[in-house]
Amino acid sequence: QSLLTQPPSVSGAPGRRVTISCTGSTSNIGSGYDVHWYQQLPGTAPKLLIYDNNIRPSGVPDRFSGSKSGTSASLAITGLQAEDEADYYCQSYDNSLSGSGVFGGGTKLTVL
Amino acid sequence: EVQLVESGGGLVQPGGSLRLSCAASGFTFSSYAMTWVRQAPGKGLVWVSAISGRGGSTYYADSVKGRFTISRDNSKNTLYLQMNSLRAEDTAVYYCAKADGDYGDPQFDYWGQGTLVTVSS
Numbered sequence: 671q672s673l674l675t676q677p678p679s680v681s682g683a684p685g686r687r688v689t690i691s692c693t694g695s696t697s698n699i700g701s702g703y704d705v706h707w708y709q710q711l712p713g714t715a716p717k718l719l720i721y722d723n724n725i726r727p728s729g730v731p732d733r734f735s736g737s738k739s740g741t742s743a744s745l746a747i748t749g750l751q752a753e754d755e756a757d758y759y760c761q762s763y764d765n766s767l768s769g770s771g772v773f774g775g776g777t778k779l780t781v782l
Numbered sequence: 783e784v785q786l787v788e789s790g791g792g793l794v795q796p797g798g799s800l801r802l803s804c805a806a807s808g809f810t811f812s813s814y815a816m817t818w819v820r821q822a823p824g825k826g827l828v829w830v831s832a833i834s835g836r837g838g839s840t841y842y843a844d845s846v847k848g849r850f851t852i853s854r855d856n857s858k859n860t861l862y863l864q865m866n867s868l869r870a871e872d873t874a875v876y877y878c879a880k881a882d883g884d885y886g887d888p889q890f891d892y893w894g895q896g897t898l899v900t901v902s903s
Contacts, residue, residue, distance in 0.1 A: 715893040715894065716819075716877070716879075718890065757826075761890070767843070770842070771829035
């Protein structure tokens with residue numbers, strides 16, 4: 671069981687908006703550690719999608735956005751497209767693990 | 783262009799050992815921390831281990847502490863993961879990833895294609 675909790679699945683119709691939550695605790699997100707998000711398309715390696723809570727790397731569409739508040743973070747995807755169908759993971763660090771990295775359990779996004 | 787290429791995966795019996803390598807290019811290797819992340823078949827990403835740029839600091843998940851050793855050879859731009867006393871639950875694709883920094887809580891901005899480790903008799 672991961673220290674960061676994500677919903678196993680979310681879905682949305684093309685063009686709609688979905689959000690994926692990442693719930694942590696005072697030993698990780700709530701301690702001030704940044705949250706990063708990754709997208710993993712089927713059969714491929716993960717790709718950095720959002721870093722430092724809300725920053726998009728070059729080349730990532732502005733349809734993707736991130737936020738963080740308290741012990742939680744969220745990834746929002748607007749204008750859903752078929753190619754957004756993938757697994758999404760949040761990642762941070764945790765004091766209880768001597769500052770080691772931790773991933774959320776992942777969320778499967780289905781575009782209806 | 784940043785490239786990370788893992789190798790060394792394969793089939794190993796329970797209790798056996800394996801050493802993974804990750805050849806890096808396209809960036810100043812010694813300036814960045816590196817990490818290993820694994821993904822069991824059909825499961826999510828799990829952070830395994832990390833090492834600082836100069837190799838002086840190492841970190842491990844509790845599940846591999848005492849069995850796995852991370853190291854790096856900055857003269858060869860290569861990251862390693864020595865895996866001993868392997869168990870069936872270590873079966874996974876192992877990814878190496880570059881951290882975007884050498885301290886704090888960096889994101890992993892580049893990933894290799896992964897190498898499959900299967901532990902089975």
